Amino acid sequence: MIDRREFLRRGGVSAAALAVMSARPGQLHAGPVPEAASLARFQEGASKELLMVALDATKGAGASYADARIGRYRQNFVVTREQQIINVVDTDTLGCGVRVLVDGCWGFAGTRLLTRDAIVGAAREATAIAKANRIARDRPVELAAAPAVPNGVWKGAFKTDPLEVPLEQKVDLLLKANAEALKVKGVRFVNSVLFFVKQDRLFANTDGTLTDQVFVRSWPMFTATAVAPDFSDFQSRQGVEAAPMGRGWEYVLDCDLVGNARRWGEEAAQKLTARPVEVGKYDLVLDPSNLWLTIHESIGHPTELDRALGYEANYAGTSFVAPPQSKLGSFRYGPEIMNIQGDRSQEGALSTIGWDDDGVVPDDFMIIKNGVVNDYQTTREQAPWLKWWYDRQGVPTRSHGCAYADNWGSVSFQRMPNVSLLPGAREQGFDDLIAATDRGIAIIGDGSFSIDQQRYNAQFGGQVYYEIKGGKIAGMLKDVAYQIRTPDFWNSMDMIGGKRSYRLNGSFFDGKGQPGQSNAVSHGCVPSRFRNVSVINTGRKG
Amino acid sequence: MSAQRTLAATARYLGRGECEALARRVLGFSAADETRVTVNSGNTGNTRFAVNQISTGGDSYNATVGVRVVVGRKVASAATNRLDDESLRRTVETAIHIAKLTPDDAELLPELGPQQYQESRAWFDSTASLDPADRAAAVRSISDPARAAGLTSTGFLEIGAGSQCIANSRGLFAWARQSQLSFTTTVRTPDGTGSGWAGADEHDWTRVDPAALGARAIGKARRSMNPVAVEPGRYTVILEATAVANLVQGLSRAMSARNADEGRSFFSRQGGGNKVGMKVVDERVTLVSDPFDPACPGDAFDGDGLPARKTTWIENGVMKNLAYDRWWAQKQGREPSSTAGTLRMLGGDASMDDLIASTERGILVTRFWYIRPVDQRTILSTGLTRDGTFLIENGKVTRPIKNFRYNESPVFMLNNLEAMGRPVRVSATESGGPGTAIIVPPIKVRDFSFTSLSDAV
Numbered sequence: 001m002i003d004r005r006e007f008l009r010r011g012g013v014s015a016a017a018l019a020v021m022s023a024r025p026g027q028l029h030a031g032p033v034p035e036a037a038s039l040a041r042f043q044e045g046a047s048k049e050l051l052m053v054a055l056d057a058t059k060g061a062g063a064s065y066a067d068a069r070i071g072r073y074r075q076n077f078v079v080t081r082e083q084q085i086i087n088v089v090d091t092d093t094l095g096c097g098v099r100v101l102v103d104g105c106w107g108f109a110g111t112r113l114l115t116r117d118a119i120v121g122a123a124r125e126a127t128a129i130a131k132a133n134r135i136a137r138d139r140p141v142e143l144a145a146a147p148a149v150p151n152g153v154w155k156g157a158f159k160t161d162p163l164e165v166p167l168e169q170k171v172d173l174l175l176k177a178n179a180e181a182l183k184v185k186g187v188r189f190v191n192s193v194l195f196f197v198k199q200d201r202l203f204a205n206t207d208g209t210l211t212d213q214v215f216v217r218s219w220p221m222f223t224a225t226a227v228a229p230d231f232s233d234f235q236s237r238q239g240v241e242a243a244p245m246g247r248g249w250e251y252v253l254d255c256d257l258v259g260n261a262r263r264w265g266e267e268a269a270q271k272l273t274a275r276p277v278e279v280g281k282y283d284l285v286l287d288p289s290n291l292w293l294t295i296h297e298s299i300g301h302p303t304e305l306d307r308a309l310g311y312e313a314n315y316a317g318t319s320f321v322a323p324p325q326s327k328l329g330s331f332r333y334g335p336e337i338m339n340i341q342g343d344r345s346q347e348g349a350l351s352t353i354g355w356d357d358d359g360v361v362p363d364d365f366m367i368i369k370n371g372v373v374n375d376y377q378t379t380r381e382q383a384p385w386l387k388w389w390y391d392r393q394g395v396p397t398r399s400h401g402c403a404y405a406d407n408w409g410s411v412s413f414q415r416m417p418n419v420s421l422l423p424g425a426r427e428q429g430f431d432d433l434i435a436a437t438d439r440g441i442a443i444i445g446d447g448s449f450s451i452d453q454q455r456y457n458a459q460f461g462g463q464v465y466y467e468i469k470g471g472k473i474a475g476m477l478k479d480v481a482y483q484i485r486t487p488d489f490w491n492s493m494d495m496i497g498g499k500r501s502y503r504l505n506g507s508f509f510d511g512k513g514q515p516g517q518s519n520a521v522s523h524g525c526v527p528s529r530f531r532n533v534s535v536i537n538t539g540r541k542g
Numbered sequence: 543m544s545a546q547r548t549l550a551a552t553a554r555y556l557g558r559g560e561c562e563a564l565a566r567r568v569l570g571f572s573a574a575d576e577t578r579v580t581v582n583s584g585n586t587g588n589t590r591f592a593v594n595q596i597s598t599g600g601d602s603y604n605a606t607v608g609v610r611v612v613v614g615r616k617v618a619s620a621a622t623n624r625l626d627d628e629s630l631r632r633t634v635e636t637a638i639h640i641a642k643l644t645p646d647d648a649e650l651l652p653e654l655g656p657q658q659y660q661e662s663r664a665w666f667d668s669t670a671s672l673d674p675a676d677r678a679a680a681v682r683s684i685s686d687p688a689r690a691a692g693l694t695s696t697g698f699l700e701i702g703a704g705s706q707c708i709a710n711s712r713g714l715f716a717w718a719r720q721s722q723l724s725f726t727t728t729v730r731t732p733d734g735t736g737s738g739w740a741g742a743d744e745h746d747w748t749r750v751d752p753a754a755l756g757a758r759a760i761g762k763a764r765r766s767m768n769p770v771a772v773e774p775g776r777y778t779v780i781l782e783a784t785a786v787a788n789l790v791q792g793l794s795r796a797m798s799a800r801n802a803d804e805g806r807s808f809f810s811r812q813g814g815g816n817k818v819g820m821k822v823v824d825e826r827v828t829l830v831s832d833p834f835d836p837a838c839p840g841d842a843f844d845g846d847g848l849p850a851r852k853t854t855w856i857e858n859g860v861m862k863n864l865a866y867d868r869w870w871a872q873k874q875g876r877e878p879s880s881t882a883g884t885l886r887m888l889g890g891d892a893s894m895d896d897l898i899a900s901t902e903r904g905i906l907v908t909r910f911w912y913i914r915p916v917d918q919r920t921i922l923s924t925g926l927t928r929d930g931t932f933l934i935e936n937g938k939v940t941r942p943i944k945n946f947r948y949n950e951s952p953v954f955m956l957n958n959l960e961a962m963g964r965p966v967r968v969s970a971t972e973s974g975g976p977g978t979a980i981i982v983p984p985i986k987v988r989d990f991s992f993t994s995l996s997d998a999v
Contacts, residue, residue, distance in 0.1 A: 084645070084647070084648045084649070085644055085645050085647065087619070088618050088619075088640055088644055089619055090620055090636065090640065091621065093623070106598070108598075108600065109600070110602070112604075112623060112624075129599070129600070132674075133596060133599075138595060166643070167640065167643040167644065168643060171644070171645060175645075188804070188805070189804065189806065225806055227804070227805040227806060228805075230812060230813060231805040231810050231811065231812050231813055231814055232812050233919065234805055234806040234810075234918075234919065236918075310592060310593055310694065310696065310730070311592045311593070311597065311696075312592075313592065313694075313696040313728050313730060313737075314592070314696040314697050314698055314726060314727060314728040314974060315698070315973060315974050317911075317998070318730075318734075320997070320998070409602065411598060411600075448914050448915060448916045448924065449914055450912045450913070450914045450924045450925055450926070450947070451912055452911070452912065452926045452928070452945060452947070452996045452998035453911055453912075453926075453928055453998050454996075454997070454998035454999065455998070456996055456997045456998045457926065457945075457947055457994060457995070457996035457997070457998065459924050459947060459949075459993075459994075461916065479917070481916065481924070481949075483947065483993065483994045485997070511973070514588070514590050514698040514700070514973065514974055514975070515586075515588055515700060515973075515975060516973050516975070534994070536949065536993055538916045538917050538922060538924075538949060539917060539919075539920075540917070540920060540922060540949070540951070540954070540991075541920070542954055542957070
C-alpha cells in the first residue's frame with residue numbers, strides 16, 4: 001500500500017499537522033529539539049549502556065533472545081503554494097523499544113523515557129506480554145542464525161544533512177521553482193514541498209550485536225496545475241522524476257527543481273489540449289519513472305513472505321505467489337530477460353542500510369531469476385520457513401535482512417527492501433525502444449495506481465503520455481490508464497534498456513501492518529517495452 | 543462484554559483542569575504576538591490476529607503539546623511530548639525561532655476569541671475501559687467458531703480514548719474527550735477460493751457484537767467459494783453499506799470550496815464559480831455532517847477552535863454547501879465550515895432482501911478495496927471488489943463470482959440510483975483502523991462500470 005497520495009491529497013499541511021498532533025506513541029509524535037547534552041548522550045556511551053541494561057533485564061526475566069533499539073526520528077516539512085509558504089513543521093521523537101522471545105513467543109514494549117528505570121520497565125513489560133501470548137501460539141518462533149557484529153557503524157549516502165540547511169534556502173528554492181512554472185500560460189496553481197527524514201539508530205541484541213547507524217531521506221515534491229480559461233478542464237503535472245532518495249541536500253539541488261519547473265508547467269498546460277486516448281491494446285514503452293511503481297505493486301508486495309503465508313490477510317491481503325512450495329524454482333513470472341533483485345545496498349536508495357532491525361547484514365538476492373521465482377523477502381523469523389528450498393539450492397538458510405520498524409515505539413516486521421529490475425545486456429534506452437515500436441504509447445511518470453489483494457489485477461496511470469507511430473512520437477495523449485494481469489503483463493515484456501538507462505525511483509510512504517507502519521523503498525529499473533497491453537480511457541463524462 | 547470497572551485503571555488522558563493549567567503554563571512562556579496551544583492525550587490499544595491466533599498486541603499512552611505562534615505576520619509550529627517547564631519553554635522558543643525565519647503569511651487571520659461549545663457526544667466508558675483481556679475475548683468469539691468450522695480468521699481490533707484541547711492567547715479554551723474503536727475480520731477458506739469480511743467502527747463498544755461480526759465473515763467466506771467469471775461491463779449493482787461508504791467518502795473529500803472556485807474540482811462551475819445551488823445527483827440523495835448525531839458523533843470543535851455544527855452538503859440532490867476554511871470563507875463572504883468530519887447519507891426503507899428481490903440481473907458487492915483517484919474532474923476512482931461478490935439472477939443471489947475492477951465516480955453512481963435501504967454505521971477505512979464516523983444506506987444503482995476481472999480471492 002502506498003500512502004503517498006494520502007499525503008498529497010491532504011495538501012501536506014493537514015497531514016503534517018496530524019503527524020505532529022498524533023497522540024499515538026510510536027507514530028510520528030514530536031519532541032523538542034534536544035539540547036546538545038541529550039544528543040551527546042544519545043550518540044555516545046550512555047545510550048549503549050542503556051541498551052545493555054535492557055538486554056540484561058530481559059535475560060533475568062527468562063527471554064531466550066532479545067533486542068533493543070534506541071532511535072531518534074526527525075522530520076522537516078516545508079510546504080508552499082504559488083508565492084507563499086503554507087507551513088513549516090519540525091518533528092522530533094526519541095525513545096527505546098525492547099523486543100523479546102520467550103518460549104518462542106514475541107513480546108514488545110517501548111518507552112519515550114531514556115532512564116534506567118523506564119528501560120528496565122519496558123523490558124519487563126515486553127517479557128510479560130510474550131509470556132501472556134504463549135497461550136495463543138501453535139508454532140514457536142525460531143530465528144535463523146546471524147553472525148554477531150560487535151561494533152557496527154554505518155552512515156547513509158548523504159553529504160549535506162538537510163536538517164542543517166537554513167530554512168531560507170529551502171523556501172527560496174521552492175518559491176523560485178513555483179515562479180518558473182507560473183510563467184507558463186494556463187498554469188494557475190503550483191504546490192511544492194520539501195520533505196526530509198533523519199533517523200539515528202542504535203541497536204543491540206543478545207547475540208552480541210551492537211550497531212550505530214544514521215541516514216537521511218529527501219523528497220522534493222512539485223505539482224503544476226493548468227486550468228482552461230472557461231473552467232471546462234484542468235490538468236496537473238507532478239514532477240515525479242525528482243524521486244525521493246536516501247540522500248541529502250546535495251541531491252535536492254541536483255534535482256534542479258527550478259530548471260525543470262517550466263517544463264512541468266508546460267506539460268500541464270499541454271495536457272489541456274492533448275488528444276483523449278482511444279481504448280484498445282497497445283505496446284507500452286514505460287520510462288523508469290513509471291515502471292518503478294508497477295514493480296513495487298506487482299512484484300515487491302507479492303514476494304513478501306509473511307504476506308504469501310496469510311499474515312496480512314485482513315489488510316493488504318495475501319499473494320498469488322503462494323504457496324512457496326509450488327512457486328519457488330518453477331513459476332514463470334516473466335521472460336528470460338527478467339531479473340529482479342532484492343537488496344538494501346544500492347547507494348542512495350531508500351531502503352539501503354548497514355544492518356536491519358534483526359541485526360542482520362542484508363544481502364543482495366535474486367527474487368526472480370531469468371523470469372522464474374527464486375526467493376522471497378525474509379527476516380530471521382521467516383528464513384527458516386524456506387529451509388527446504390535453501391537446502392535444495394545448496395545455500396545457507398539466512399535472513400535477507402528485511403526487518404524494519406518505523407519508529408522506536410513500533411515492533412519490527414518484514415518490510416520491502418529495494419526491489420529492482422536489472423538492466424539487459426544490450427545498451428539501449430527509452431528512445432531506442434520507441435524507435436523499435438510501430439504502434440504504442442510511451443508513458444513518463446507514475447500516476448493513479450490500484451491493485452487487488454493478491455496482486456493479480458492492477459491499473460496504472462502516468463504523468464504524460466505520448467502516442468508512438470512508426471517508431472516516432474506522434475503527439476501527446478491524455479486520460480490513459482493501463483490494466484494488467486500481473487503474470488501476463490510481465491511475460492509480455494520483450495525489450496529492456498541497458499545499464500546506462502537504469503534509474504532509481506521510489507516510495508516515501510509504503511504502508512503495511514495493523515496498526516499501519518510506513519516504510520521507504522526504492523526501485524531501480526530500465527525503460528522497458530510491453531506488448532499488447534489493455535489501455536482504457538479514464539476521462540468519462542457520465 | 544466488558545465488566546464494570548474503574549475508569550482510572552485503563553482510561554488515561556488529561557482532564558479539563560489539567561489541560562487548562564498546562565495551556566496556561568505554555569501561554570505564559572510565549573512572547574509571540576499570538577499563540578495557540580493544542581493538547582492531545584490518551585491511550586490506544588490494539589490486538590491483531592492471524593491464522594486463528596493472536597499475533598501481536600499492545601497498549602500505549604501519549605500526550606502531545608503543539609504550539610503555533612504568530613510573530614508579525616509570520617507563523618510556525620512545533621510540538622513536544624515532554625510536559626516539564628523546560629521542554630515546553632524550549633518548544634515555544636523553537637516555534638518562535640522558525641517563525642522569524644519564515645516569509646510573511648499572506649493568508650494570516652487573527653486567532654479566534656472565546657467560543658461557546660456544545661458538549662461532545664463522542665465519549666463512551668464502555669470503549670475507554672476495554673482492556674487487553676476483553677480484546678482477547680472478543681477475538682476468540684471470532685477465531686473459535688472460525689477454527690471449529692475449519693476456516694482461517696485474521697483480524698484487527700483497535701481502540702482509542704483521549705482528550706483534545708485548544709487554547710489561545712485571545713482567551714479561547716476548548717476541551718473535549720472522545721473514544722472510538724474499529725474491529726474488522728477477514729475469514730478465508732483453506733482451499734483459498736473463498737473469503738469473507740465484516741467490520742465495525744463505533745464510539746461505543748456496547749454497539750459491537752463480535753460474534754455476529756464473525757458469523758457474517760464466516761458466512762461470506764463459505765458462500766464465496768469457487769467463484770465463476772462473469773464478463774466485465776456495466777451492471778446493476780447492489781452495494782452493501784460499506785461499499786457505498788467506500789465511494790461516498792471520495793465525494794465528501796472533494797468538497798473544497800476553494801478548489802471549486804479556483805476551477806480545479808468537479809464542483810467548479812463552467813465559466814466560473816461553483817456548483818452550490820445546482821442539482822448534482824438524484825433528488826433522493828441527502829448528505830449531512832452532524833457532529834452531535836449520537837449514532838455517529840464527531841469532535842465538538844475543529845483545529846482552529848471553531849465550534850462544530852451541523853452542515854447539509856447535498857439536500858434532495860442539490861448542492862447546498864462546500865467546505866470553506868476560515869481564509870477562503872472571509873474572502874468569499876461565507877461562513878467557515880466546522881463539521882468535525884462525520885458523514886450521514888439518508889436512505890430509504892428497503893431491506894437488503896427487497897433490493898435483491900427487485901433485481902433481475904445484477905451484482906452484489908460487499909466492499910471495495912485499494913481505491914485511488916483517477917480523474918479529479920469527475921471524482922472518478924478505481925478499485926476492486928473484495929471478500930464477497932455475488933451474482934443476482936431473477937431476484938435471487940445465485941452464485942459467487944470473481945472480483946472486478948471498477949472505474950466509477952460517486953457522482954455518476956448517485957445519478958444512477960434505483961433504490962436505497964436503511965442506513966447503518968460502517969467501517970470503511972482501507973487500513974481497518976478507526977476512521978470517519980459514517981452512516982450510509984445500502985443502495986441499488988444501474989450502469990455501474992466494471993472494467994476488468996481479477997483472479998484475486
